[in-house]
Amino acid sequence: MLKTDFKTYLKDKNLNLYKDKIEKIKNIFNTGGKMLDWYYIDKCISPKEIDSIKNISQNIQKNCDLFIVIGIGGSFLGAKAIISALTPYFSKNKPEIVFAGNSLSEEYLQELIKYMDDKEVIINVISKSGNTLEPSIAFDIIYEKMKIKYSNDELKKRIIVTTDPKEGILRELANKNDYLTFDIPTQIGGRYSVLTTVGLLPIAVAGFDIEKLLLGAKQVNVDEAFRYAIIRDILYKEHKIVELFTFYEPKLEYFIEWLKQLFGETQGKNKLGILPSSSNNTRDLHSLGQFYQEGTPIIFETIIGINKKGKLKNNLYTHFVEDINMIALKQVAFAHLDAGVESNLIIIDKLDELHLGMLIYFFEIAAAVGGYLLDVNPFDQPGVTAYKKLIEIELKK
Amino acid sequence: MLKTDFKTYLKDKNLNLYKDKIEKIKNIFNTGGKMLDWYYIDKCISPKEIDSIKNISQNIQKNCDLFIVIGIGGSFLGAKAIISALTPYFSKNKPEIVFAGNSLSEEYLQELIKYMDDKEVIINVISKSGNTLEPSIAFDIIYEKMKIKYSNDELKKRIIVTTDPKEGILRELANKNDYLTFDIPTQIGGRYSVLTTVGLLPIAVAGFDIEKLLLGAKQVNVDEAFRYAIIRDILYKEHKIVELFTFYEPKLEYFIEWLKQLFGETQGKNKLGILPSSSNNTRDLHSLGQFYQEGTPIIFETIIGINKKGKLKNNLYTHFVEDINMIALKQVAFAHLDAGVESNLIIIDKLDELHLGMLIYFFEIAAAVGGYLLDVNPFDQPGVTAYKKLIEIELKK
Numbered sequence: 001m002l003k004t005d006f007k008t009y010l011k012d013k014n015l016n017l018y019k020d021k022i023e024k025i026k027n028i029f030n031t032g033g034k035m036l037d038w039y040y041i042d043k044c045i046s047p048k049e050i051d052s053i054k055n056i057s058q059n060i061q062k063n064c065d066l067f068i069v070i071g072i073g074g075s076f077l078g079a080k081a082i083i084s085a086l087t088p089y090f091s092k093n094k095p096e097i098v099f100a101g102n103s104l105s106e107e108y109l110q111e112l113i114k115y116m117d118d119k120e121v122i123i124n125v126i127s128k129s130g131n132t133l134e135p136s137i138a139f140d141i142i143y144e145k146m147k148i149k150y151s152n153d154e155l156k157k158r159i160i161v162t163t164d165p166k167e168g169i170l171r172e173l174a175n176k177n178d179y180l181t182f183d184i185p186t187q188i189g190g191r192y193s194v195l196t197t198v199g200l201l202p203i204a205v206a207g208f209d210i211e212k213l214l215l216g217a218k219q220v221n222v223d224e225a226f227r228y229a230i231i232r233d234i235l236y237k238e239h240k241i242v243e244l245f246t247f248y249e250p251k252l253e254y255f256i257e258w259l260k261q262l263f264g265e266t267q268g269k270n271k272l273g274i275l276p277s278s279s280n281n282t283r284d285l286h287s288l289g290q291f292y293q294e295g296t297p298i299i300f301e302t303i304i305g306i307n308k309k310g311k312l313k314n315n316l317y318t319h320f321v322e323d324i325n326m327i328a329l330k331q332v333a334f335a336h337l338d339a340g341v342e343s344n345l346i347i348i349d350k351l352d353e354l355h356l357g358m359l360i361y362f363f364e365i366a367a368a369v370g371g372y373l374l375d376v377n378p379f380d381q382p383g384v385t386a387y388k389k390l391i392e393i394e395l396k397k
Numbered sequence: 398m399l400k401t402d403f404k405t406y407l408k409d410k411n412l413n414l415y416k417d418k419i420e421k422i423k424n425i426f427n428t429g430g431k432m433l434d435w436y437y438i439d440k441c442i443s444p445k446e447i448d449s450i451k452n453i454s455q456n457i458q459k460n461c462d463l464f465i466v467i468g469i470g471g472s473f474l475g476a477k478a479i480i481s482a483l484t485p486y487f488s489k490n491k492p493e494i495v496f497a498g499n500s501l502s503e504e505y506l507q508e509l510i511k512y513m514d515d516k517e518v519i520i521n522v523i524s525k526s527g528n529t530l531e532p533s534i535a536f537d538i539i540y541e542k543m544k545i546k547y548s549n550d551e552l553k554k555r556i557i558v559t560t561d562p563k564e565g566i567l568r569e570l571a572n573k574n575d576y577l578t579f580d581i582p583t584q585i586g587g588r589y590s591v592l593t594t595v596g597l598l599p600i601a602v603a604g605f606d607i608e609k610l611l612l613g614a615k616q617v618n619v620d621e622a623f624r625y626a627i628i629r630d631i632l633y634k635e636h637k638i639v640e641l642f643t644f645y646e647p648k649l650e651y652f653i654e655w656l657k658q659l660f661g662e663t664q665g666k667n668k669l670g671i672l673p674s675s676s677n678n679t680r681d682l683h684s685l686g687q688f689y690q691e692g693t694p695i696i697f698e699t700i701i702g703i704n705k706k707g708k709l710k711n712n713l714y715t716h717f718v719e720d721i722n723m724i725a726l727k728q729v730a731f732a733h734l735d736a737g738v739e740s741n742l743i744i745i746d747k748l749d750e751l752h753l754g755m756l757i758y759f760f761e762i763a764a765a766v767g768g769y770l771l772d773v774n775p776f777d778q779p780g781v782t783a784y785k786k787l788i789e790i791e792l793k794k
Contacts, residue, residue, distance in 0.1 A: 072679070072680065072683045073683030073684060074683075077684065088504075088508055089504065089505050089508045089509070090508045090509065090511070090512040091508075102679075102680045102683075103645070103646075103647050103677075103678070103679055103680050103722075104645065104679055104718060104719070104721055104722035104725055105645070105646050105647055105648075105719075105722065106705070106707055106708065106709045106717065106718040106719035106722065107485075107486065107646070107648075107719075108486050108647065109709060109718060110708075110709055111485055111486045111487045111488075112486070112487065114487070115487040133679075133721075133725075134679055134683075136713055137711050137713060137714075137718060137721070140711045140712050140713050141709065141711055141718075144712070191684075241693050241695060242639065242672060248500070248501065248502070249500075249502055249504070250500050250502055250505065251502075251504075257684065260681075260684050260685055261683070261684030261685070264684055264685040264687060264688040264692070265684065265685075265687040265688070267688075267692070268685075268687045268688025268689075268690075268691055268692030268693070269687070269691050269692065270691065271691065271692070271693060271694055272692065272693060273688060273692040273693050274693075275639060275674075275685075275688060275692065275693065275695065275696070276685070276688075277672075277674055280500075281500070282469070282499075282500055282501055282530075282531055283469065283499045283500050284657075285781070285784065286469045286470030286471075286499075286531075286658070286781070287470060287474065287588075287654065287657050287658030287661055287662065288657055288658070288661040288662075288665075288672075288673070289780065289781050289784065290661060290662040290665045290666070290778045290779075290780040290781050291661040291662070291664075291665025291670060291672060291673075291780075292665075292780075293665075293780030293781065293783055293784070294665055294666045294667065294668065294779070294780035295661070295664070295665030295666065295668070295669065295670040295672065295780075296638050296665070296668060296669060296670050296671075296672065297668055298638060298672065298695075299672070308503070310503055311503065311507075312503045312506060312507055312538065314534050314537045314538055315537050315541070316533060316534060316537055317534075317792050319792065320503065321501060321503040321506060321534060321538075322501070322502075322503035322504075324501055324530075324534070324792065325500075325501035325502065325503065327788060327791045327792060328501055328530075328784075328788055330791075331784060331787035331788045331790075331791050332784045332787075332788070334784075334787055335783040335784035335786075335787050336784070338783065339780075339783065381687045382687075382691070383686065383687040383688075383689075383690030383691035383692075383736075384682070384683070384686050384687050384690065386690055386732040386735065386736065387682065387686065387690070387725075387728060387729040387731075387732035387733070389732075390728035390729075390731055390732050391724060391725050391728045391729070393728075394724045394727075394728055395714050395716065395721065395724060
């Protein structure tokens with residue numbers, strides 16, 4: 001299922017020193033409280049919401065070519081991660097899923113507006129506060145286009161709002177116009193929201209099994225996630241301040257982007273924390289591999305492998321291609337260890353909803369534990385207000 | 398054209414101490430020698446080769462739907478960077494350009510083989526040595542498929558080999574079968590090869606103006622690139638060991654991947670060097686922004702901005718979308734500076750061939766200078782042999 005190897009590619013680590021700390025953190029989790037609802041999968045989403053998502057998704061699949069998900073940060077990365085990981089390389093989902101509101105590129109929005117012309121479109125705007133800059137602008141522009149394309153009655157079937165249960169400008173708009181809405185749980189932060197309505201609606205629309213995701217999350221060995229969190233903390237104290245999330249299946253690219261937010265926002269406080277980065281292998285071995293092996297020694301790796309059996313033959317080696325991929329994963333980790341770059345290894349049996357659910361919950365726990373081990377609040381992000389304020393001042397001029 | 402601002406978002410730096418070192422490095426460049434031909438744009442490619450690429454590209458555009466470029470590292474990142482930067486978001490090049498041989502994902506190759514079924518295909522395999530693992534396997538599998546699809550005579554028009562002028566298994570194959578070939582210059586390393594046949598053929602096939610790229614490279618103010626290299630070196634000595642290449646136009650994603658190889662392989666030696674990383678803004682402000690502002694203080698930024706005039710209106714602000722994007726760029730840099738994260742700013746007037754040519758040459762010079770300032774050889778990559786050897790041993794078992 002999800003197997004960990006915290007030995008082969010690591011130097012010896014003494015985990016015993018963490019015993020008391022871990023007891024305390026487990027206590028916090030088990031007591032529950034503010035922003036901790038993500039820890040209880042059943043609080044992430046209700047059976048009624050699951051049914052509703054499943055029904056609506058089937059409807060959407062029948063009635064649109066293009067499903068636009070508007071959101072940024074936690075309101076986009078989780079769904080994008082899972083959908084990218086499960087979609088074939090050379091074919092599109094039906095409906096095609098497109099994300100917007102995650103940049104301020106004018107070109108992107110202009111092209112998207114044009115792309116909507118000859119398509120049946122449904123949009124899902126996701127924002128807890130309703131007033132985040134990028135999705136607000138994207139929604140404003142796409143909404144204008146929708147109002148030209150469709151009647152008010154038709155819009156009621158084509159605009160879906162995922163937002164705070166009670167407050168905010170999006171909630172008001174939905175109430176006023178009778179748009180379909182989903183609630184974002186109040187005690188779950190953006191970066192922990194992939195298994196709530198935030199992530200699960202787009203994932204279901206893309207045709208993937210959201211119940212399998214939730215089932216996978218429930219099967220995680222929580223103690224293993226704690227072990228991983230402790231090893232990260234030890235490595236950090238040994239001055240390894242960059243964690244490379246290394247993967248050998250390019251489809252995991254956005255899963256790693258999701259991990260960057262999860263770990264970066266959770267731990268990067270008080271001038272502390274491990275900088276999360278990524279290595280898309282074997283591609284990046286041919287760009288950053290030299291640095292990993294011989295550059296400034298600040299890196300450790302967490303490798304996510306997939307235990308697929310190879311099937312594709314070639315004339316050069318007796319091994320199938322995917323088996324060569326796994327050989328590369330292991331031998332590269334050995335070469336890096338020789339150079340002092342240690343690795344945690346996490347292996348899943350298959351790239352499917354069940355195993356992605358496991359990875360999600362495994363890393364959510366590890367990130368939160370990591371925050372507590374640094375004595376920072378794992379669930380706030382005070383540092384993002386600084387630049388937002390400066391932008392606001394300039395926009396009001 | 399290409400403007401730099403090495404003042405507004407930086408603390409004071411004393412560049413005078415570098416005077417002698419810089420004189421020496423300029424001397425090396427101007428004397429020329431081993432692996433330094435990239436410095437002389439006219440040595441990157443001859444007028445005859447440019448003509449040949451232009452003619453062949455027109456032919457390819459007429460005779461294929463799918464152009465597959467097989468290569469990894471420097472044999473793929475440059476072309477991919479330029480093509481991604483210039484291709485619209487919501488439409489494909491004609492012919493469609495697909496890259497292969499840059500991972501060991503079996504799924505990718507399997508799907509690609511199937512995708513080739515109903516398309517007219519031409520392939521360009523790029524490898525100096527001819528025996529790099531990933532492109533060798535991809536070429537083997539794609540070549541087998543081509544031999545099923547086409548007659549030997551037809552293959553002569555459909556397989557283009559870019560490799561060493563004299564040696565290697567690909568050169569032999571091309572000679573034997575009378576395939577069209579392009580020479581990779583012997584005195585230019587992979588990460589410096591985008592303005593040679595390696596990068597320029599795929600870029601021309603994608604419909605872009607390769608002469609404008611070369612023209613842009615020739616217009617670079619070399620002294621500015623030296624200044625940037627010195628500032629990076631000073632920041633590094635102030636313990637800023639991660640350089641974020643920050644961009645506000647998502648199309649630059651692969652340009653930054655190209656930069657990662659350029660700087661990572663050039664400097665990451667002798668346990669030294671700045672780790673190149675990326676920030677795809679404003680997306681990543683909502684994932685890593687917290688860390689930039691308040692995490693472990695090991696980062697400086699080099700921001701690439703595009704001075705586009707906004708055109709797209711919205712109902713929320715009086716500013717056009719792209720102008721808001723530029724406001725964000727500047728205000729975020731101020732917020733980061735307040736937190737101790739300094740930024741170099743590089744602004745181009747337009748995202749086109751001319752300005753991308755400028756960026757390429759500007760960064761190539763800066764990377765090489767950076768290598769010399771660390772007293773490492775900027776043009777080798779000894780560290781990549783370690784893992785390659787271990788993989789080889791395992792594959793021969």
